[in-house]
Amino acid sequence: MEIWQFFMQNWHKTLELAWQHAWVVSISVIIAMATGVPIGIWITFNDKAAESILYVAGIIMTIPSIALFGIMIPFLSIFGHGIGTVPAIVALVLYSQLPIIRNTYAAIKSVDPNIIDAGIGMGMTRWQVLFKVQLPMALSVIFAGLRVAVVMSIGIGAIAAYIGAGGLGRFIFMGINQTYGAMIKSGAIAVSLMAIAVDILFGYIENRLVSKGLRS
């Protein structure tokens, strides 16, 4: 009940923070997608690179988010962006790499070699095989990676409030400082709702994009 009251009194502030949150996460995921998918595709051609890149991306995932924010402060301070939105975006992009790269790589690798053989045998170029056969067939697994990345980014994005990136995490941290339970819960619920909504949205987009022939 008190949460509802808090929302009613602070809906304006809630929307503002939600917007900030969504913006930071969106930018991060777009960048992560624009880098992760091509990297994932590239390492399917290069097994050695695949091993080391997946290894590095795996290590980044294991760094606690607070620590990663902390580590980046001295580096990004050089460019005058030690705290705020920029380090938050950089961190989220780094975290998102593993699910996106790994899923892209695994999805393309798992396409039945017989089907690729058929494509090459019929006279497709390497690129045509990639764009007409492998990627369309890999789409749903690549999407699954994106969904994980987005949902995870929304969660970690809450912590980015700690380094001044704003977002719904502000409610949580301010609530903790002021021992204001309703504020903490409101922030947490808002973050969860956003994550669920985006997950559903992505599910819908995936359904539209992935070929009906691939549904089981």
Next chain:
Amino acid sequence: MIKFEKVTKIYPGSQAAAVNDIDLEVAEGEICVLIGSSGCGKTTLMRMVNRLISTTSGAIYIDGKNIMNLDVIELRRSIGYVIQQIGLFPHMTVSDNIATVPRLLRWDKRRIQARVDELLCLVQLEPAVFRHRYPRELSGGQAQRIGVARAMATDPPVMLMDEPFGAIDPINREVLQDEFLSIQEKIRKTIVFVTHDIHEAIKMGNKIALLNAGRLVQHGTPEALLTSPANQFVKDFVGADRALKRLDLLKVQDAMLKNPVHCHDFDQAEVISRLMQEKGLNYLLVCDSQERLLGYVNFRDIVDYSGNVGARIKPMTLTVRPNSNLKDALSKMLSYDIGIVVAVDDDNKLVGILNTMTLASVVGQTYDEQGGRWGKITAGGKIL
């Protein structure tokens, strides 16, 4: 049409040649079956034709042109390719699958659409029903038909087929093989066909090339492989029952006795029974005035009967067509436990009979091309 010249393939890191110094020629419009046990190099040899595998030495010519001098992408687009697991693209509809190569060649939409429908009709699938289906909505046999249609999309003169019927159950396989052969009657492609099934090879091949450990052991017609195997390996491969396998190659009309003895329904029973007694016959076929088969009479039934034979006819439960193969005829004889089977044409006219003796003489290796031994059986001739 396709010529292999001293073709050798040694895979990197391997001592033995997968394909060893093979010379082979496939004539235009012919199905050449490459056969052998797994690892004999048959698939490797086939995949070298569209350069999915490179040759280590030797050359392959299509229509007199060395394939190494052709653009590899264009070469592949000009060769129909059907693979073992069919390899349909699961994310594309039937229509898109068939249109793969035409699209790569940038045909215009209307032409592609028309060609897709034409091909669907050719493989006996209703275009309106199947055009928009996805591969997962097809049965194995239907998917296989689409695979063949896709390979024929641009009407390539040469087709490569790698165990195209391998994943199909035996009953449907027979049907698809027959269908494909009747399509081939019309389209007359030059086909390299890989299989490990000798039965399929005999049925599908105009020529069979038997490979062992990368070497060509024997190349010839199915008939030649069965009747004059080059060595013990070929004998073993075609099997101890190779004499029986010849039954697949032969038609009823090749073995039947033409103009068999028979009488007519309007004949007098007394006359017929006397003739049967003279010739020592227990049974006699009966036809009507148009020589259409009505059935047969039993000597016991007419011996004390006066009247027309027609009243004592027993129906013939089993007949075969002159163009059905001998194996089917024999298996019918065995399953009905009868020593004779009658061949009638489409109008039910009596054209011949087969019995175990004629079959044995055809199957037997020493069988006389001139049909000398059949003469004894036909010696009675047409008695009426």
